[in-house]
Amino acid sequence: MNAIKKKGWKEIPKGGLILEAGNSEQYETGSWRSQRPVWDEQKCTHCMICWVYCPDSSIIVEEGRVKGIDYKHCKGCGICAAECPTKAIAMKDENEFREKEGV
Amino acid sequence: MSIKTAAVTGNEAASYALRQINPDVVAAYPITPQTELVQSFSEYVADGLVDTELITVESEHSAMSACVGAAAAGGRVMTATSANGLALMFEILFIAASNKLPIVMPVVNRALSGPINIHCDHGDTMAARDAGWIQIYSENAQEVYDNLIQAIRIAENMKVRLPVMVMFDGFIISHGIERVDYLDDATVRNFIGTYQPNHPLLDIDKPLTFGPLDLYDYYFEHKRQQAEDIKNSKPIILDVAREFKEISAREYGLFESYHLDDAETAIVVLSSAAGTAKAVVDELRDRGRKVGLLKPRVFRPFPYIEIAQALSHLKAIAILDRSVSFGSFGGPLFTEIRSAMVEFKKIPENFNIIFGLGGRDINEQDITGIYNQLDEVVKSGKVKERVQYLGVRD
Numbered sequence: 300m301n302a303i304k305k306k307g308w309k310e311i312p313k314g315g316l317i318l319e320a321g322n323s324e325q326y327e328t329g330s331w332r333s334q335r336p337v338w339d340e341q342k343c344t345h346c347m348i349c350w351v352y353c354p355d356s357s358i359i360v361e362e363g364r365v366k367g368i369d370y371k372h373c374k375g376c377g378i379c380a381a382e383c384p385t386k387a388i389a390m391k392d393e394n395e396f397r398e399k400e401g402v
Numbered sequence: 403m404s405i406k407t408a409a410v411t412g413n414e415a416a417s418y419a420l421r422q423i424n425p426d427v428v429a430a431y432p433i434t435p436q437t438e439l440v441q442s443f444s445e446y447v448a449d450g451l452v453d454t455e456l457i458t459v460e461s462e463h464s465a466m467s468a469c470v471g472a473a474a475a476g477g478r479v480m481t482a483t484s485a486n487g488l489a490l491m492f493e494i495l496f497i498a499a500s501n502k503l504p505i506v507m508p509v510v511n512r513a514l515s516g517p518i519n520i521h522c523d524h525g526d527t528m529a530a531r532d533a534g535w536i537q538i539y540s541e542n543a544q545e546v547y548d549n550l551i552q553a554i555r556i557a558e559n560m561k562v563r564l565p566v567m568v569m570f571d572g573f574i575i576s577h578g579i580e581r582v583d584y585l586d587d588a589t590v591r592n593f594i595g596t597y598q599p600n601h602p603l604l605d606i607d608k609p610l611t612f613g614p615l616d617l618y619d620y621y622f623e624h625k626r627q628q629a630e631d632i633k634n635s636k637p638i639i640l641d642v643a644r645e646f647k648e649i650s651a652r653e654y655g656l657f658e659s660y661h662l663d664d665a666e667t668a669i670v671v672l673s674s675a676a677g678t679a680k681a682v683v684d685e686l687r688d689r690g691r692k693v694g695l696l697k698p699r700v701f702r703p704f705p706y707i708e709i710a711q712a713l714s715h716l717k718a719i720a721i722l723d724r725s726v727s728f729g730s731f732g733g734p735l736f737t738e739i740r741s742a743m744v745e746f747k748k749i750p751e752n753f754n755i756i757f758g759l760g761g762r763d764i765n766e767q768d769i770t771g772i773y774n775q776l777d778e779v780v781k782s783g784k785v786k787e788r789v790q791y792l793g794v795r796d
Contacts, residue, residue, distance in 0.1 A: 307623065308624070308630075311623055313563070315501070315612075315614060315616045316612060317610060317614055319610070
């Protein structure tokens with residue numbers, strides 16, 4: 300995951316105000332993650348338990364099937380991995396990926 | 403323009419200014435010596451002379467919180483307090499400033515507990531000096547009135563949008579009766595104009611968020627903005643003073659110099675003690691002594707370069723602090739000025755006098771003694787004691 304370009308002090312609204320509603324998606328909480336959930340499509344039964352439990356709506360689902368994980372917003376809490384009945388999600392050290400991805 | 407001259411207390415002068423300003427909301431809690439100010443304003447409210455919603459809250463923490471809410475909603479908002487009341491507001495002072503809410507608050511300076519004391523010193527507002535508010539100290543009731551009217555314009559200036567405290571000395575000014583020249587209502591209302599909030603929460607067509615979580619990725623940028631905005635208020639304060647002179651014929655700056663230009667020694671002191679010091683300067687000048695005075699008006703933003711420049715030609719200066727900063731090198735005024743003077747090659751001999759804590763009087767003899775001590779320092783080139791406590795019994 301690439302870090303989003305952060306704005307300078309002259310570019311942002313004063314007083315910490317957020318001037319539009321409904322923009323929490325733009326805040327990429329994925330940068331907080333120290334453990335990364337890695338999804339194994341082979342083991343997944345698409346039971347949707349991870350989707351129900353994920354507190355950050357970071358399980359990507361299309362037409363009733365899990366498609367992957369939204370790493371821009373996943374904070375790495377590990378609930379999905381803990382709840383998955385088929386152990387299709389494994390938590391890995393984020394550093395392994397960051398070195399590879401050059402972040 | 404008509405002028406009404408009145409004999410009033412400092413508190414009454416402040417409440418008269420509040421009446422003319424006619425804020426949308428005042429949320430306040432009574433505390434000595436501020437009580438009379440809000441009591442007198444509540445009479446204006448009861449008599450229907452203002453449109454203000456007066457919220458009588460259960461504490462100063464609530465008072466400042468209500469002010470923050472009302473100001474965020476888009477109102478012109480004021481309150482007033484003293485000492486322990488200001489201390490109870492402490493958490494919300496920072497929130498008001500960081501949210502860029504132009505609340506204006508007279509603060510009647512009083513010693514902080516403990517032991518409990520109701521009389522004047524500057525320990526309360528000095529403790530709040532880093533809260534992000536503009537701080538303006540007033541010498542007398544006239545300055546209280548004038549500074550409050552100017553404070554509205556300073557706070558609400560689009561380049562500033564910061565809260566402002568206007569200070570005056572508890573009992574000495576708040577309860578002493580002095581002559582004050584009031585401007586007429588129309589002149590004041592025309593001077594302050596109508597308040598245009600930047601981002602009012604009550605503008606339901608433009609929903610926005612005040613006070614969201616702001617972590618290591620943006621908090622620092624917001625603090626940097628605040629540092630810039632309070633720094634940039636300096637020319638605005640001077641602009642407002644120039645305009646105020648046009649309606650009042652009274653002159654204000656970042657500080658006041660009194661017989662300073664040709665002086666060899668000078669005292670630097672805030673608020674009412676500067677009035678006493680002026681009388682001493684007059685007396686000593688009559689006897690041919692080249693003494694002067696510098697009275698800072700704006701403490702935040704601190705006009706460090708201007709004050710250091712104004713003092714640079716002197717041989718020796720005494721900086722008087724009516725507060726103590728426990729464990730620091732000296733009082734807040736002393737440490738600011740001493741560090742500012744490093745900007746210039748020639749630094750006058752200097753020492754710090756802590757005085758007047760808990761309302762201990764400082765009189766003309768005390769101040770004459772300080773000028774005498776300055777003469778000795780000039781003669782010997784030596785400062786015996788850098789930080790002194792005036793009038794404390796051994």
